[in-house]
Amino acid sequence: MRGQIRRSGPFFLVLGLIASLLLPTQSAALSNFKVAPSTVWGYTYAGKATGTTQTRPPKVAYLEQKSKFVVNFKNFPEWAKKDFQAAVDIWAANFSSDAPITIDASWGRSASIGVLGSARPGNYYSGFDGAPDQSLWYPSALANALAGKDLDPQTPEMVIQVNSVANWNTRNDGAPRANEYDLQSVFLHEMGHGLGFLSTDSYDQFFGYGTIEQPTPYNAYAQLPDGRRLSDLPSPSIELGKALTSTLVWAGPLGMAANGGQKPILYTPARYEEGSSVSHLDEATYSNLGANSIMTPNLDAGEIFREPGSLLLAMMEDLRRKPPVGIAVGVPQVVRNAAAIIADSSAIITFDPPANARTAQITSYSVRNLKTDQVKSSTESPIIFTGLKNGTSYSFSIVASNTNGTSDAVITAPMTPQVGWKRFIIDEKADAKHVTSTLFNGKPLIAYTDSKSGILKIAIWDGKAWKKSTVDGAGGTAGRIKTAITSPISLCVNGSGLAQTLHIFYSESGDRDLRYATYDGKKFVYEIVDGNGVQVNDYKDPVRVRTGSDVSISNACVATSGGIQVFYRDESQGILLGATKAKGTSKWVYELVDGDRKTDGRSTGDVAFHLKALFDGKKTYVVYDSVLTISQKKQPTSGEVRVASRTTLSSDAWSYFNLDTSGSATPMTGFDVSIAKTLNGIQATWLISSPATAPNPNRIRWSPVQNPPAQGVATSELYGAPGKYLNTDGSFIAYNCFQRLCVLDSARAIPTIKLVSTEQNPDGVASAWVIVDRVKYLVAGYKGQLSMFRP
Structure with a gap:
């Protein structure tokens, strides 16, 4: 990042802490700790x-x-x-x-x-x-x-x-x-x-x-x-x-x-x-x-x-040593928010400490399996019970103890363990911190990163096996950079038949520029789209040029016969930028899409922590989140899920509407977004919170991208709180459930949830849908390896 501008005022909330709440950060990748x-x-x-x-x-x-x-x-x-x-x-x-x-x-x-x-x-x-x-x-x-x-x-x-x-x-x-x-x-x-x-x-x-x-x-x-x-x-x-x-x-x-x-x-x-x-x-x-x-x-x-x-x-x-324990006062009250979360042949028992946990100086928590009478104890949540039968219902009781006595028991709602999906390894040497997919020359293609080596790779299914190639981050030769690829990836394709061009957008950990690679099936060609300008292009400046801002947080692209469009967050100013390259031209044309004003349908929210883009044959749609207000703790307290659309490449052609807006029953909306093209249009999904869970999400919401929206919603209590990363194919929504992978079938009259993977990843699990030999798979990084899953 070569420069920074911070906007002030009630709506201009460019805060690094919000990013840490809504995005995976470097610190989260190092250890499972709280900040x-x-x-x-x-x-x-x-x-x-x-x-x-x-x-x-x-x-x-x-x-x-x-x-x-x-x-x-x-x-x-x-x-x-x-x-x-x-x-x-x-x-x-x-x-x-x-x-x-x-x-x-x-x-x-x-x-x-x-x-x-x-x-x-x-x-x-x-x-x-x-x-x-x-x-x-x-x-x-x-x-x-x-x-x-x-x-x-x-x-x-x-x-x-x-x-x-x-x-x-x-x-x-x-x-x-x-x-x-x-x-x-x-x-x-x-x-x-x-x-x-x-x-x-x-x-x-x-x-x-x-x-x-x-x-x-x-x-x-x-x-x-x-x-x-x-x-x-x-x-x-x-x-x-x-x-x-x-x-x-x-x-x-x-x-x-x-x-x-x-x-x-x-x-x-x-x-x-x-x-x-x-x-x-x-x-x-x-x-x-x-x-x-x-x-x-x-x-x-x-x-x-x-x-x-x-x-x-x-x-x-x-201060470097562990303080001695305190004096226990009274008997512990009951634990709060007790839940038994579904796992494969297991149950994950979670709970919050009693309201008097500080004064009571709790020495242990004990959980009893009410069906088998097995008891497990620990000093903290969660407590995991293994060796259970899938398809059998279990309930559990939880008590807190200190030197003065034991609390009353709290009994969880019944849960039924569920088998996870079958797993197939694609790349055993890449953890796929970021992953996305598309069709290229008629073949399924996956783009993914490896956080250990910092390399961006693609894998193409040739009908028998996955053929893997390195895109960038491999040491600085042949146009590749030396620094690690650390950002989300966006893919888009144009051309016809077997003469298509693959467009890949991503960023790295050094200068945090928006980088661009094209692939014709034989070689990669590289350039920098934005972020390497001589200074920050102030959001108030009507003349849009390359900026010196940090543009590494999010990106989404659209490729059509008329050219290539890419959209990305300016982290230095909290705005949504765009760059277009029309067919037959070699220069990028820059624009400011949203986050700069309260006129013309635009917003002054802190926008595009997460975004996705699609072209439906007539219009370009960009769906993104927006933070409007924060608390004294610098946590987001209200927001929107917005849509910007246009039919041309003109920066003056945008129109805007909200898919969702915070209200009394939904204090915060957004957290992540995903979209997919279906036979009936474009379907979007995002997360929302309730007053009891804010600022953390507790439900999944979806809607066709239309104004007004037609929203659906589902809870995820028995599988754990929902979280990023979201990924929808229009019907099935993959999401993180208690730091694992789950899939919600939103097309059913009564939406159903299935457990995909069982191992928790505190850094979150990104995923993508891919169809191989007419079978649909969910692709994700699991146990440090790029893997495919299916029921």
């Missing part, structure tokens, strides 16, 4: 001017760097960069990590004149390999250090903001005057917050409620005097609110040892202070302890720090 946005900041407040100047501490020499920091400066003066780098060098010698730590640092006026600086982690992660406690949420830099790798290379590990109008010492001499503030000291403090010395609590000043939605190891080490952990209190609750404004201490053994054997006291004033309360050491207790005063909430004028101090380093080391 939550970081929204709470830790502040350094400007303390009083004491009228005295602190003696400058000696410069500390560090011989070994334990980690690498990369700082992206925004609007920083050169003198401030030097102070920042000095703080970075100190933390690099004290914080150990094999993964680079990226900091986005901004220099500007603070909303509060009293705030010298603020910091937060990039994200929070839970359930990753290497997490000491799988139930807690670890800030980016600490999570990466524990995992031994960068869980999300696209997101900075830390965000720091500095108040540009504070009375700073700008001389880089390390000796602020009695009325000046030392910037290096602020950076040392704020980087402590960014690395994990930060509570994720919030407080409602009007009602007195406290909230901790994603408890961290910091919250688990913060204790009330009676030994209860802050992370275990009900949330939201008055009880938690009182704890945030009462005495709290640190229970980590290393922090206690560094504090003379006493539990360090946290800063919890009776009147809650945003950005300060809980996330600092007590000001009155630690303000005059030299280097160990660094994490008090205020920095006085003339005050200097040149090292983190033994107490902070010991507490940071506590």
Whole structure:
């Protein structure tokens, strides 16, 4: 990506986090873990001017760097960069990590004149390999250090903001005057917050409620005097609110040892202070302890720090260890949302913890097969029962236990295990992270990627076997690129008989340009369609040219006798772009299809995270999703499934309508889209949520592409929540069911669902339909191999 423009305003919601919710990301491919946005900041407040100047501490020499920091400066003066780098060098010698730590640092006026600086982690992660406690949420830099790798290379590990109008010492001499503030000291403090010395609590000043939605190891080490952990209190609750404004201490053994054997006291004033309360050491207790005063909430004028101090380093080391269990209060309540999910000769029992799970400190969950009386126990959901008989109905009971007792049992709805489809391997060396299909010269053709090698391949059925060829990503020879192919693929074909041309569109992980390969049955020819422009083509610019935006997220193409059309998302601006090449010409003509305005039937939504395109012989149809609003958690809360259509190649010929729009019963619609041409027209499918499951989908919806739509809908409870990737042939809809493959027959009066594959893939399973020797197969990557499935 060569440049970025971010639009502001209520409808312009170009947010990388939305993409992470709606798209497979690099982080998801690495491990089955959860990600939550970081929204709470830790502040350094400007303390009083004491009228005295602190003696400058000696410069500390560090011989070994334990980690690498990369700082992206925004609007920083050169003198401030030097102070920042000095703080970075100190933390690099004290914080150990094999993964680079990226900091986005901004220099500007603070909303509060009293705030010298603020910091937060990039994200929070839970359930990753290497997490000491799988139930807690670890800030980016600490999570990466524990995992031994960068869980999300696209997101900075830390965000720091500095108040540009504070009375700073700008001389880089390390000796602020009695009325000046030392910037290096602020950076040392704020980087402590960014690395994990930060509570994720919030407080409602009007009602007195406290909230901790994603408890961290910091919250688990913060204790009330009676030994209860802050992370275990009900949330939201008055009880938690009182704890945030009462005495709290640190229970980590290393922090206690560094504090003379006493539990360090946290800063919890009776009147809650945003950005300060809980996330600092007590000001009155630690303000005059030299280097160990660094994490008090205020920095006085003339005050200097040149090292983190033994107490902070010991507490940071506590965060790398598993906190001791909390004190169980009461008996567990019943588990919530219990379900028995259909599998092949198996049942997957899922449930959410009881409402009082934090305070109850649950030690185990037990599930009983009510038909066989078999019992299995675990500390988390799901629990899997194998060896069941397909075609036989089973129900299960679930209880939660702690040291005080056991909850009442919850009984699941009956489920009947079901045999999966038969599997045939096409390519045992490619995992088919992305896959699509078409007919080429009268033969079925599959295009697919291999995430391990980064190669894009095609396989053509020659009547006896699949003939495989490498398209791109094979090392940079003969026009091929060296970087990995990472995007969805779109295929389209024009020509007649056995003289057809195959058009392939895709993107890669380096420049994230939209690439294009043509194939005549003998050789591939390559070019870049878009993304390699000299600068970003602003969405407000009526003159459309090549852009420097990231155009790697989604694409869909249409090929006709008149030329080739391709449509794709501009990730830098959240708009839907198009490029056309008419027959007999060699140049692409660029256009902006949607996402730029609220006139002419267009939308200002954040569009085309997912899209598909088809030509019905008269019209070109593009179906795509749109996010309209998001919550404070930056999760999509309303959206649309839109259709753009035209009969010519003119950029002025588009007309628009919605196939679906969010409402009170359907808070969010979209998530993914798929379309297919049938004898009766074009059929589209997508996902929707209910108020109880938002922002996650829980139903599958479909309709002919017409205005007004004629929608059908189906639920998927017994097979698990539906999810991308969607793939329809007009009647059968393949979708992900609890991270497996299922197929819905939407043509039946009462839609039915069949289980295709049983092994879960947390990254999602893309699929495509293909007909081989008059038999219809579903093609997908399964167990690291490109495979075909049929009943």
